[in-house]
Amino acid sequence: MNTDRKTIGVVGAGIVGVCTALMLQRRGFKVTLIDPNPPGEGASFGNAGCFNGSSVVPMSMPGMITSVPKWLLDPMGPLSIRFSYLPTIMPWLIRFLLAGQRSKVKEQAKALRSLLKTTVPLISSLADEAGAGHLIRHEGHLYAYRTESGFAKDRSGWELRRLNGVRTQVLDAAALRDFDPNLSHAFTKGILIEESGHTTNPQGLVTLLFRKVIANGGEFVSARVIGFETEGQTLKSVTTSRGNIAVDGAVVAAGAHSKSLAVSLGDHVPLDTERGYHIIIKDPDVTPRIPTTDAGGKFIATPMETGLRVSGTVEFAGLAASPNWKRAHVLYTHARNLLPGLAPVVSEEHYTKWMGFRPSVPDSLPVIGRARCTPDVIYAFGHGHLGMTGAPMTATLVSELIAGEKTSIDITPFAPARFGDRSHRANGPPALELPSRQNLT
Numbered sequence: 214m215n216t217d218r219k220t221i222g223v224v225g226a227g228i229v230g231v232c233t234a235l236m237l238q239r240r241g242f243k244v245t246l247i248d249p250n251p252p253g254e255g256a257s258f259g260n261a262g263c264f265n266g267s268s269v270v271p272m273s274m275p276g277m278i279t280s281v282p283k284w285l286l287d288p289m290g291p292l293s294i295r296f297s298y299l300p301t302i303m304p305w306l307i308r309f310l311l312a313g314q315r316s317k318v319k320e321q322a323k324a325l326r327s328l329l330k331t332t333v334p335l336i337s338s339l340a341d342e343a344g345a346g347h348l349i350r351h352e353g354h355l356y357a358y359r360t361e362s363g364f365a366k367d368r369s370g371w372e373l374r375r376l377n378g379v380r381t382q383v384l385d386a387a388a389l390r391d392f393d394p395n396l397s398h399a400f401t402k403g404i405l406i407e408e409s410g411h412t413t414n415p416q417g418l419v420t421l422l423f424r425k426v427i428a429n430g431g432e433f434v435s436a437r438v439i440g441f442e443t444e445g446q447t448l449k450s451v452t453t454s455r456g457n458i459a460v461d462g463a464v465v466a467a468g469a470h471s472k473s474l475a476v477s478l479g480d481h482v483p484l485d486t487e488r489g490y491h492i493i494i495k496d497p498d499v500t501p502r503i504p505t506t507d508a509g510g511k512f513i514a515t516p517m518e519t520g521l522r523v524s525g526t527v528e529f530a531g532l533a534a535s536p537n538w539k540r541a542h543v544l545y546t547h548a549r550n551l552l553p554g555l556a557p558v559v560s561e562e563h564y565t566k567w568m569g570f571r572p573s574v575p576d577s578l579p580v581i582g583r584a585r586c587t588p589d590v591i592y593a594f595g596h597g598h599l600g601m602t603g604a605p606m607t608a609t610l611v612s613e614l615i616a617g618e619k620t621s622i623d624i625t626p627f628a629p630a631r632f633g634d635r636s637h638r639a640n641g642p643p644a645l646e647l648p649s650r651q652n653l654t
C-alpha cells in the first residue's frame with residue numbers, strides 16, 4: 214500500500230491510541246488523534262503501570278465461581294457489584310462465567326501470551342523514540358503469598374503461565390525477606406517474574422508518546438467522535454462533535470467508551486467496564502522494591518515517581534455511577550498489611566485517590582480487527598486489566614492491518630466476530646449513548 218498521503222484518524226488518546234499513532238507513523242501514515250480530553254486521562258492515567266507479559270491467566274478461571282460469594286460479602290474484598298447495575302451486567306457476567314471453561318481458558322492464555330510477551334522490548338523502543346526511556350523500568354514483578362494454601366488456589370494459573378513459557382523464580386520465606394525486607398513477615402512465599410517491566414508514571418509516558426506523535430507531524434483534534442461516514446464500504450470521514458474529519462482509515466481506541474462506536478459500525482461487542490481504584494501515597498515511609506501483587510488481596514503496590522501507587526479492585530457499576538471512595542480508602546489498609554512500615558494513621562491529605570474504567574470483555578481478550586460495515590475501520594479496544602501491557606503489540610497489529618501487511622501474530626482469537634452476534638447496519642445505526650465528559654476522565 215502506498216501510505217504517502219493516507220490519513221488515519223485514531224479515536225482515543227490513551228495508551229492504545231498513542232502507541233497506534235506512533236506505529237502508523239513508523240509506516241509512513243499521517244495521523245490525526247481525536248479525543249475530547251487531554252491524552253492519557255482515561256484508564257491509562259491511573260493503572261498500576263505494569264508491563265506484565267506473563268499475565269496470561271484470564272480473569273474467568275475454572276472454579277472461580279466458588280470464591281465469588283466470599284469476595285462479594287467482604288466490603289474490603291476485591292469485587293463488588295452495584296445492586297442497581299446487576300440487571301445490566303448480568304448477560305456480561307454469564308458470558309464471563311462461560312468463558313472460564315478449562316478448554317477455553319487454555320486458548321485464551323495462548324492468545325494472550327502471543328499478544329503480551331514482547332511488551333517490554335516494544336514499549337521500551339517506543340519510549341526511547343519519544344524520549345521517555347527514563348520512565349520504563351525492567352526490574353521484574355513479585356507475587357506475594359501468605360500461605361501455601363493461598364498459593365495452591367492459584368496453582369492452575371501458574372501452570373497456565375508455565376505452559377506458555379513464563380519463567381518464574383520461587384522464593385521461600387527467608388528468600389522473600391532477603392529480596393524485600395519491607396514486606397510483612399506474614400508473607401511466606403514469593404514468585405518472582407524477571408521478564409516484567411513497569412512505568413514509573415503511566416500518564417507521563419502517554420504524554421511523552423503523544424508529544425512524539427505531534428513532533429512527527431501528527432495532529433490532535435479535541436473533539437468527541439460520534440460516528441463514521443461511509444460510501445458503500447469505503448470510509449469517508451469521522452464525524453465528531455466539532456464537525457467531520459476526512460480520513461482514509463480509522464482506529465477505534467476509545468477504551469471502555471468504544472462500545473457505541475462499534476455498534477454504529479454493525480458490531481455488538483459485549484464490552485463493559487470493570488471499574489478500578491487507586492491511591493497514591495505521596496511520601497511513603499517505605500515502598501516495595503519492585504511492583505508487588507498481594508495475591509490474596511488482589512491489588513498491586515507500585516513504586517512510582519509520584520509516590521507509592523496502590524491499585525486494584527473490580528467494581529461493576531457502569532460508566533455513569535459516581536465512585537464509591539470507600540473502595541479506594543480500603544486500599545490504604547491493604548497497603549499497610551503488605552508494608553507494615555507505612556504510617557499507621559494517615560490523613561486523606563497524604564494520598565490522592567482515583568477511579569477509572571477498565572475496558573473489559575468477558576473472555577479477557579481485546580477486540581482487534583476490522584469493522585463489519587467497512588474494512589477501513591479497525592478496532593483496538595477491550596484490553597481490560599492489561600491495556601498497558603497489550604498496547605504496543607496491538608498498535609503493531611493495527612498498523613500492519615492498515616498497511617495491508619501480514620500480521621506479526623495470529624489475530625483470529627481477537628476477532629470482533631467471535632461473539633457471534635454482529636448485526637447489519639441495514640436496520641439503521643442505533644442511537645449512540647454519548648458519555649459525558651465526567652465519565653471520560
Ligand SMILES: Cc1cc2nc3c(=O)[nH]c(=O)nc-3n(C[C@H](O)[C@H](O)[C@H](O)COP(=O)(O)OP(=O)(O)OC[C@H]3O[C@@H](n4cnc5c(N)ncnc54)[C@H](O)[C@@H]3O)c2cc1C
Pocket residue numbers: 224225226227228229230247248249250251252253254255256257258259260261262263264265436437438439466467468469470471488489490491524525526569570571572593594595596597598599600601602603653
Ligand atoms: C486500577 C487499574 C490498574 C491497572 N493496572 C494495569 C497494569 O498494571 N498493567 C496493564 O497492562 N493494565 C492495567 N490496567 C488496565 C489499563 O489501564 C487499561 O486497559 C488501559 O489503560 C486501556 O487503555 P485504552 O487506551 O484502551 O483506554 P483509555 O486509557 O481509557 O483511553 C481511551 C481514550 O478514549 C477517549 N474517548 C472515549 N470516547 C471517545 C470518543 N467518543 N471520541 C474520542 N475519544 C474518546 C477517552 O477520553 C480516553 O482518552 C489497570 C486498570 C485499572 C483501572
